[in-house]
Amino acid sequence: MPRNWLMKSEPEVYSIHDLRRDGRTGWEGVRNYQARNFLRDDVRPGDRVLFYHSNASPPGVAGLARVARAGYPDPTARDPDSEYYDPKASEADPRWFTVDIEFQEAFPALVSLGDLRATPGLEKMLVINKSRLSVQPVTDAEYDIVVRLGRGAAPG
DNA sequence: GCCAACGTTGGC
């Protein structure tokens, strides 16, 4: 499985700047089975993360993080006070999983979804065509291109 | 705020 991921968060809920402040956070609240399976089965410590701001204007990749802890049961699923509470989750069957990620860097400027669409080599990025998947694999080549864009180098 | 796309739920 890939060693790079794109993870989406609404910046009004939790942004790359919140992650910089916190240093490390649990990626909680994922309630989609395909994304859950990645978190539970495939995301591993040391994996690289493109931190994507969704529902923003514009949306795009805001910076980089690194996986600090592999998948474990999402505690918010069993917290009745959490907006992510799921009464069907139990200790025996946690149902939802989370990983911990730690801050790496915030890009000087967002790499917008429009930038991603316009950049050769990124045509197959899932975020472009399967935009609703909140945790998605990214190839090494795609990751390198996005990082170069984010750090301000000219495309190509 | 709108709405298209898509994932989930539940009746049958």
Place this chain on the structure above:
DNA sequence: GCCAACGTTGGC
């Protein structure tokens, strides 16, 4: 197991 209804996501 199908599929219509419903709810959510997320770009615009």
